[in-house]
Amino acid sequence: MREAIAYLGLGSNEGDRAAHLGRAVERLGAVPGIGAVRASSWHENAYVGDGPPLAPFLNGAVELRTVLSPAALLGVAKALEAEAGRRLPAPHHRPRPLDIDLLLHGDTIVDTRDLVVPHPRWHEREFVRRPLRELGLDLDALPRWQRPAVLHTPAEFAARCSTWLGGGCTVGLVPTMGALHDGHASLMRRARAECDRTAVTIFVNPLQFGPGEDFAAYPRTFDADLRLCAAQQVDVVFAPEPAAMYDPDFCSHVAVGAAATTMEGALRPGHFGGVATVVARLLALARPTHAYFGEKDAQQLAVVRRMVQDLGFPTAIVPCPIVREPDGLARSSRNVYLGAEDRRACTILYRALASARHAFARGERDRDALLARARAVLATEPRAALDYLELRRDGDLAALPPGPVDGGRLLVAARFAGGVRPVRLLDNLSLDAPPDLPAAAEAP
Numbered sequence: 001m002r003e004a005i006a007y008l009g010l011g012s013n014e015g016d017r018a019a020h021l022g023r024a025v026e027r028l029g030a031v032p033g034i035g036a037v038r039a040s041s042w043h044e045n046a047y048v049g050d051g052p053p054l055a056p057f058l059n060g061a062v063e064l065r066t067v068l069s070p071a072a073l074l075g076v077a078k079a080l081e082a083e084a085g086r087r088l089p090a091p092h093h094r095p096r097p098l099d100i101d102l103l104l105h106g107d108t109i110v111d112t113r114d115l116v117v118p119h120p121r122w123h124e125r126e127f128v129r130r131p132l133r134e135l136g137l138d139l140d141a142l143p144r145w146q147r148p149a150v151l152h153t154p155a156e157f158a159a160r161c162s163t164w165l166g167g168g169c170t171v172g173l174v175p176t177m178g179a180l181h182d183g184h185a186s187l188m189r190r191a192r193a194e195c196d197r198t199a200v201t202i203f204v205n206p207l208q209f210g211p212g213e214d215f216a217a218y219p220r221t222f223d224a225d226l227r228l229c230a231a232q233q234v235d236v237v238f239a240p241e242p243a244a245m246y247d248p249d250f251c252s253h254v255a256v257g258a259a260a261t262t263m264e265g266a267l268r269p270g271h272f273g274g275v276a277t278v279v280a281r282l283l284a285l286a287r288p289t290h291a292y293f294g295e296k297d298a299q300q301l302a303v304v305r306r307m308v309q310d311l312g313f314p315t316a317i318v319p320c321p322i323v324r325e326p327d328g329l330a331r332s333s334r335n336v337y338l339g340a341e342d343r344r345a346c347t348i349l350y351r352a353l354a355s356a357r358h359a360f361a362r363g364e365r366d367r368d369a370l371l372a373r374a375r376a377v378l379a380t381e382p383r384a385a386l387d388y389l390e391l392r393r394d395g396d397l398a399a400l401p402p403g404p405v406d407g408g409r410l411l412v413a414a415r416f417a418g419g420v421r422p423v424r425l426l427d428n429l430s431l432d433a434p435p436d437l438p439a440a441a442e443a444p
């Protein structure tokens, strides 16, 4: 390894804090492969982490020259922490005799499960910035971890995900077409909670729009989308141009059978082929351990699950609950196009589904009676032009025969034509789902 200048952040809030820090600096200077150790002075800082307050820290920073790799330097830091009496693995939210963070290591970038360099938050912490300034550094010139990193080419995206996987990380993929809202944010939060790294794709996929559909008019709000991804601490946003995703000779398509031919598939021929093709391409590029899809597009979820199972992608498909407005409207990127009257009228979709669910909860089991119940509610709203209302088996959405049912999912699609442009809205509800909104939003 060529020699690099590295910076460590040191802290202590247990025992003789100055002695712990001083000893660490001394010991660092004696490690083979480390030289020219220079330390800042120590500063007292209030605890800034989560949970109940801990005793104040004494913090500082150390500059050193080293031929050790970032991973080897981290190993040295961990050994010094253990020597100072810190229990490893360190219990969360406990006083620490010695805490050492690797802040910077020349211009090296590391992104593995155990180590991220530059340290993702060094520039946000005054207790790190102050000693670095004292060491004479121009903080604005130092490398920072950019989160989210924005990648545009499939090769860059594949390489980044592959580095994560190679470093032992789990990777959560959230495929989107942008125009992000709270529903997407909930997918990102789930991915963040369950995976070491989160990648969001923003790509308005031309393959899933039919002739005369709203490809050109689909809302594109990239700057706001990036802000939402940053707030959700997404690691990477992959935002390719169509030509980068599909080169001029691209001619392979994924066709999913029965799951893709009814309901949305019947009304939008080719739509699910386009969805399956782009999702397959994204899964092949990223090879994520998990991929997150909203239950709002229940048939899309069923199609993706079928494809992933049939083609053997090693990715866990994670369904995430619908996020609704307080009045029941399911969050969707296309809601922005609803006129004021349609915005009021379209809550009929959720109320119709909730009404059938109430009937099921009160003991109604007949498929057609449940559908008739929802249909009667829909009929009270003349602004809604119904495309379909179905009761299907939960999960794969297979057709249910007439007669008694012991559960299932209601799916509805309707058009509203009075706004900025005509909008088709989809919604669905499991008959077993507990009421999740105030009674006023659910009342038929």
Ligand code: PAF
Binding pocket: 175, 176, 177, 178, 203, 205, 208, 275, 278, 279, 297, 300
């Ligand atoms: O649900 C969507 O936004 C899209 O259909 C998806 C899954 C990102 C594929 O383009």
